[in-house]
Amino acid sequence: MNLILLGPPGAGKGTQAKLLEERYGLAQVSTGDMLRAEVKSGSELGQKAKAIMERGELMPDSIMIAMLGARVAQPDASRGFILDGFPRTVPQAEALDVLLRETGMPLAHVIELQVDDAALVERISGRFTCAKCGEGYHDRFKACRIAGTCDKCGGTEFIRRADDNAATVGARLEAYHRQTAPLLPYYGAQGKLRVVDGMAEMAEVSRQIEAILGAPRG
Ligand code: ADP
Ligand code: ADP
Ligand code: ZN
Numbered sequence: 001m002n003l004i005l006l007g008p009p010g011a012g013k014g015t016q017a018k019l020l021e022e023r024y025g026l027a028q029v030s031t032g033d034m035l036r037a038e039v040k041s042g043s044e045l046g047q048k049a050k051a052i053m054e055r056g057e058l059m060p061d062s063i064m065i066a067m068l069g070a071r072v073a074q075p076d077a078s079r080g081f082i083l084d085g086f087p088r089t090v091p092q093a094e095a096l097d098v099l100l101r102e103t104g105m106p107l108a109h110v111i112e113l114q115v116d117d118a119a120l121v122e123r124i125s126g127r128f129t130c131a132k133c134g135e136g137y138h139d140r141f142k143a144c145r146i147a148g149t150c151d152k153c154g155g156t157e158f159i160r161r162a163d164d165n166a167a168t169v170g171a172r173l174e175a176y177h178r179q180t181a182p183l184l185p186y187y188g189a190q191g192k193l194r195v196v197d198g199m200a201e202m203a204e205v206s207r208q209i210e211a212i213l214g215a216p217r218g
Contacts, residue, residue: 001080008176012198016205053162111212141201
């Protein structure tokens, strides 16, 4: 089963994708995480990505389409994948349609996480992740059970994203509304769009998604 999680920055895509990865055995494909790995590596692509991400703008479609194509060709994607952060523009969605058709990997659902802009600013400004295992947290909505220690791996170092600041968030939300929101009618017309209340608490969002997907197999 192949899925897309669609929603504005901070909507909860990464949080839900990780849960689906565990419960359904799907591969989480996060283009944002892939770009952050490039930035960290200092590659030429990473240097370009760093500047664009800090401005809250989108990377060029051609680069992202090539990156996604290479990623879903990896063996682990053949068990099914969850796209988190791709597609973000209509040209990316069109290229994805072609890729999925050519490779015989059908898209089961596009799940939209609906969250108000005001709530997104609070979600993004409180977000942090474990430096060791990548587990996601929030200052207010998902604190570590023991302060300063990762629930999952016991790590004690945490990362806050450079673009998770009030100045960049406005540009990211604008990019979402202008460039990504047109994907909602695009997938609506394909009969693939499913809407979930992303304002609900995390466990309730998961329940709504699982109601769409059905129980995991096995
Ligand atoms: P968020 O968690 O805010 O939804 P991501 O981690 O998915 O953000 O992406 C962070 C940044 O990486 C974006 O603001 C954008 O600059 C870039 N990016 C990620 N995926 C794409 C994509 N599919 N197309 C263009 N830019 C992308
Ligand atoms: P995205 O991948 O869409 O940018 P994340 O999954 O990183 O979003 O979530 C953004 C922040 O909000 C994180 O700090 C996360 O812990 C928190 N969060 C995620 N889902 C919810 C929810 N349903 N209610 C409250 N906070 C949430
Ligand atoms: Zn950890």
